[in-house]
Amino acid sequence: MQKNILLLCIYAVMGVSCSSKSQVSKNNAALSDQKATPETVVLYKNLIKLADKGIMFGHQDDLAYGVNWKYEDGRSDVKDVAGDYPAVYGWDIGGLEKKSPKNIDGVPFDKMRQYIKETHKRGGINTISWHIDNPLNDKNSWDTTPKSLASALPGGVSHEKYKLWLDEAVTFLLTLKDEKGKAIPILYRPYHELTGNWFWWCKNNASPEEFKTLWKFTLNYFQEKGVHNLIYVYNTADFKSKEEFLEYYPGSDYADILSFDKYQYDDPQTNNSFVENCLRQFSIMDQVAKEQNKIMAFAETGYEQIPYSKWWTDTLIKAMGDYKISYVLLWRNHGWQEKEQKMHYYAPYQGHATSKDFVDFYNLDRILFEKDIAEKPYKK
Structure with a gap:
């Protein structure tokens, strides 16, 4: 596989020039957290450089489990098929607010911490979302009781509880350190899919000003508590115009990466x-990214069970066009779902019908996996 060795600069401050014609000006790009750790700043600058080279491939819960296995040291369905780990690893911290030892998908937080450290040591990148419970009534994220978001705002009936929940996240995030005791940079994607209508924080359940207030309060709270290793990812679902995309946007000073989530449901051979x-x-x-001097990502996508054998090279790659995209993340490989009586996975596993096409996708110069970004150790 002929992939550009310049990509190997992702986790290094090197004397190697990674020339770029990025839509993002590296000289003017700055993180929303003005006290971000040096390592976090380095990662952000290199994300900008890499967006010119290609799109990093990511997978949710990749190291924790796959189809028909759980918690096998060093295992990954993606690696089983392609011989390489993803470049980006997704995790969710839903459950921290309840002081649960496991997240909403059953991954113990102790193991998640271990996987995040292992990923970082190899040179991979970690991103975290949070399916946080509804602070108004302690039901799950999908409870959309009216005024739930407003209840978490300063002066709201659930505000003090919400701060205690944030404290749980702060405690966890501050434990994510490398072997030298330095904080591991994390792409943090709060209140994801906000333009949908299925979570308590979605636009149907709050005004733009209420959402912006919650976003800004949360980011400021984390930083006041000493969390300075987060790169903030603004994430939507569907939108049909620039105005709709920006309606709930907290502003360029409060977001670092722009993204959306979108899944395949119809047969791509008959419906484009x-x-x-x-x-x-x-x-x-x-257009917004250029105006805001930001990079962008495809933060969640997938086609459950991947029934189209050429989906990787004939559908997903077309869906991303020629745009400069930092990463694309596929959802998790849960395997058999007893309640739904079906298989639930989004990346191929060994022997899957799309394995050959996935390897072809892996071999595209434009698609980057861990070996492409992590040849050099992290230095500062």
Whole structure:
């Protein structure tokens, strides 16, 4: 596989020039956290450089489990198929607010911490979302009782409880350190899919000002508590215009990466709407990214069970067009779902029908896995 060795600069401050014609000006790009750790600043600058080289491949819960296995040291369905780990690893900290030892998908937080450290040591990148419970009534994220978001704001009936929940996240985030005791940089994606209608923080459940207030309060709270290793990812679901994308946007000083989530549901051989809608949204988001001096990502996607054998090279790659995208993350490989009586996975596993196409996807110069970004150790 012929992949550009310049990509190997992701986790290093090196004397190697990674020349770029990025839409993002590296000289003017600055993180929203003005006290971000030096390592976090380095990662952000290198994300900008890498966006010119290609799109990093990511996978949710990749090291924790896969189809028909759990917690096997060093194992990964992606690695089983492609011979390489993803470049980006997704994790969710839903459950911390309840002081649960496991997240909402059953991953023990002790193991998650271990996986995040292992990923960082190899040169991979970690991103975290949070399916946080509804602070108004302690039900799950999908409870959309009216005024739930407002209850968490300063002066709201759930505000003090919400701060205690944030404290649990702060405690966990502050434990994410490398072997030298330095904080591991994390791409943090709070209140994801905010333009949907299925979470208590979505736009149907709050005004733009209420959402912006919650976002800003949360980021400021983390930073006041000493968390300075987060790169903040603004994440939407569907949107049809620039105005809709920006309606709930907290401002360029409070976000570092722009992104959206979109999944394939229809057969791409008979319905091209997934590709068309992705391209439409990337076109809109690309315009905003250029104006805001930001990078962008495809923060969640997938086609459950991947029933189309050429989905990787004939659908997903087309859906991303020629846009400069930092990373694309596929959802998790849960395996058999007893309640739904079906298989639930989004990346191929060994022997899967799309394995050959996935290897072809892996071999594209434009698609980056861990070996492409992590040849050099992290230095500062």
